[in-house]
Amino acid sequence: MRLLAIETSCDETAAAVMNGAQLLSNAIATQEIHQLYGGVVPELASRAHVQRIVPIVNKALSQARLAQHEIDAVAATYGPGLIGSLLVGVSFAKGLALQLGVPLLGVNHLEGHLFSANIKPGGPEPPFLSLIISGGHTLLIYVRAWGQYKILGQTQDDAAGEAFDKVAKILGLAYPGGPAVEKLAMAGNALAIGFPQARLKNSAGSSNRRFDFSFSGLKTAVLYFVRKLPASELDKQRADIAASFQNALINALVDNVKLAHEQFPARAVALAGGVACNRTLRQAFARLSEQREFALHFPEPIFCTDNAAMIARAAQFHLANGKRSPLSLAPDPGLGL
Numbered sequence: 597m598r599l600l601a602i603e604t605s606c607d608e609t610a611a612a613v614m615n616g617a618q619l620l621s622n623a624i625a626t627q628e629i630h631q632l633y634g635g636v637v638p639e640l641a642s643r644a645h646v647q648r649i650v651p652i653v654n655k656a657l658s659q660a661r662l663a664q665h666e667i668d669a670v671a672a673t674y675g676p677g678l679i680g681s682l683l684v685g686v687s688f689a690k691g692l693a694l695q696l697g698v699p700l701l702g703v704n705h706l707e708g709h710l711f712s713a714n715i716k717p718g719g720p721e722p723p724f725l726s727l728i729i730s731g732g733h734t735l736l737i738y739v740r741a742w743g744q745y746k747i748l749g750q751t752q753d754d755a756a757g758e759a760f761d762k763v764a765k766i767l768g769l770a771y772p773g774g775p776a777v778e779k780l781a782m783a784g785n786a787l788a789i790g791f792p793q794a795r796l797k798n799s800a801g802s803s804n805r806r807f808d809f810s811f812s813g814l815k816t817a818v819l820y821f822v823r824k825l826p827a828s829e830l831d832k833q834r835a836d837i838a839a840s841f842q843n844a845l846i847n848a849l850v851d852n853v854k855l856a857h858e859q860f861p862a863r864a865v866a867l868a869g870g871v872a873c874n875r876t877l878r879q880a881f882a883r884l885s886e887q888r889e890f891a892l893h894f895p896e897p898i899f900c901t902d903n904a905a906m907i908a909r910a911a912q913f914h915l916a917n918g919k920r921s922p923l924s925l926a927p928d929p930g931l932g933l
């Protein structure tokens with residue numbers, strides 16, 4: 597089955613084509629306009645999707661060397677995400693499926709991230725643990741089987757990527773902040789400043805224990821630390837602040853996954869989402885994987901950040917199992933897992 601998938605849940609306009617298990621193309625247009633504002637402006641994101649959706653779909657089709665009429669199904673992210681952004685992709689997919697007379701399938705964006713380590717062969721097979729760490733979400737999920745997910749924990753305030761972006765802003769770095777903080781942190785000492793790690797009451801009884809996260813306290817601690825510094829000191833300590841913040845955030849993620857793995861000792865753990873591009877984080881999880889003896893999977897960076905290949909992979913699973921969406925499919929901003 598030749599499948600066209602569309603992803604427009606946030607600020608990436610993306611389209612991908614898959615034929616069976618083979619990814620034929622993966623086209624992404626990142627919206628640079630948001631850099632001016634230090635974060636995604638929903639109204640501008642929707643407008644940019646409207647402008648880019650046709651060129652990106654055409655790019656994905658031409659890279660796959662397919663014409664529109666050779667597509668057997670159309671998939672699109674229906675949520676969670678920014679409602680105006682989702683509307684563009686969903687409406688476009690519905691129009692195309694209607695015109696071509698082929699099945700339509702709405703895909704959950706988070707389920708897409710769960711499939712992102714399986715776009716290429718050799719990914720984890722259920723049951724496994726997946727940590728989705730992006731600008732919008734921080735979720736720890738037990739993948740019992742494909743299509744059967746148990747949310748073990750999620751952030752109670754900021755997402756991990758959001759914390760990177762906000763700390764980047766505090767340090768005067770450009771958006772998106774994650775890559776900028778990571779680069780600056782390389783020149784710093786991760787143990788220079790003891791920023792606090794959130795301690796959540798995660799023990800609601802052994803069977804329904806939560807493994808939640810919290811990053812707003814850490815972000816605020818960085819803000820207060822920077823406010824107290826004279827301007828001349830800030831320049832000297834910027835790299836140490838970046839490295840110490842990154843270290844505290846990574847430790848919080850690693851500690852929680854460690855606890856969850858003790859209760860759900862899966863053979864594999866997968867990392868997904870934009871923050872999973874972070875190399876220091878990957879090294880920390882590699883150490884945990886040796887300690888806890890699980891196989892660690894992380895997608896290559898292009899599949900960590902938002903993309904349509906992961907939506908295609910999830911759609912392919914559901915289409916093969918006979919799932920279809922009606923043409924009345926509507927965006928849904930809720931988690932939906």
Ligand code: KG4
Pocket residue numbers: 606729730731732733756757758760761772773774775778869870871872873874875900901902
């Ligand atoms: O998955 P993604 O593209 O979009 C969402 O669904 O949110 O993730 C984007 C987030 C941003 O917050 C960005 O700062 C963060 O991922 N990010 C990183 C790195 N690369 C991207 N965070 C830490 N280190 C990185 N190298």
Ligand code: ZN
Pocket residue numbers: 705709730869901902
């Ligand atoms: Zn995402």
